[in-house]
Amino acid sequence: MDRLIAEFDRALRAIAGVAHAERPSPAEALPESSLGEESKAHAAALMRVNHVGEICAQALYQGQALTAREPQARQALEKAAREEQDHLAWSAERIRELGGRPSLLNPLWYAGSFAIGAAAGLLGDKWNFAFLAETERQVEEHLAGHLEALPPEDRRTRAVVEAMRSDEAQHRASALQLGAAELPEPVKRAMRLASRVMTTVAYRV
Numbered sequence: 001m002d003r004l005i006a007e008f009d010r011a012l013r014a015i016a017g018v019a020h021a022e023r024p025s026p027a028e029a030l031p032e033s034s035l036g037e038e039s040k041a042h043a044a045a046l047m048r049v050n051h052v053g054e055i056c057a058q059a060l061y062q063g064q065a066l067t068a069r070e071p072q073a074r075q076a077l078e079k080a081a082r083e084e085q086d087h088l089a090w091s092a093e094r095i096r097e098l099g100g101r102p103s104l105l106n107p108l109w110y111a112g113s114f115a116i117g118a119a120a121g122l123l124g125d126k127w128n129f130a131f132l133a134e135t136e137r138q139v140e141e142h143l144a145g146h147l148e149a150l151p152p153e154d155r156r157t158r159a160v161v162e163a164m165r166s167d168e169a170q171h172r173a174s175a176l177q178l179g180a181a182e183l184p185e186p187v188k189r190a191m192r193l194a195s196r197v198m199t200t201v202a203y204r205v
């Protein structure tokens with residue numbers, strides 16, 4: 001019961017955008033650039049997409065931890081979820097600074113990802129980590145794309161995205177170390193398709 005309440009609390013915090021970062025935002029040390037209205041709106045929308053990605057990461061890892069078999073696997077997933085909280089807080093803060101707003105569909109993104117994560121966990125730890133590793137690989141790729149799409153002069157946003165990308169690479173490496181299997185190609189394709197739907201919708205809503 002306690003665990004259920006804690007999970008529910010975490011879900012609400014993630015959705016409400018009150019995540020607390022343990023590390024300072026990488027944007028903090030950099031000056032704000034004077035962006036035109038259009039660039040600012042574009043950067044805010046890209047950060048909304050990344051924020052949704054982090055909402056999904058929270059939900060996935062919590063779902064995966066819930067159904068993981070070995071205590072060691074559960075601990076690793078809970079640790080990953082905690083580290084992702086920095087990303088969640090940094091991207092929420094950057095959206096605010098850019099004058100944007102988080103996705104209105106966050107409860108939906110959370111619920112869907114939680115269900116997918118729990119399902120992945122039921123397949124056993126090897127596949128659970130396989131799913132984690134592939135998620136991180138795709139997120140890393142996606143963030144690299146954002147570094148190309150973001151206004152070059154927006155150093156604060158870029159610093160956040162760069163730091164997130166390097167964390168995701170580490171998350172992937174640790175999933176592989178924990179014995180991740182390689183997902184079948186059709187599953188990878190389905191994941192890519194799902195994330196394309198998410199990123200397209202979240203850019204607007």
Ligand SMILES: [Fe+2]
Nearest residue numbers: 054057084087
């Ligand atoms: Fe992340």
Ligand SMILES: [Fe+2]
Nearest residue numbers: 136167168171
């Ligand atoms: Fe990650």
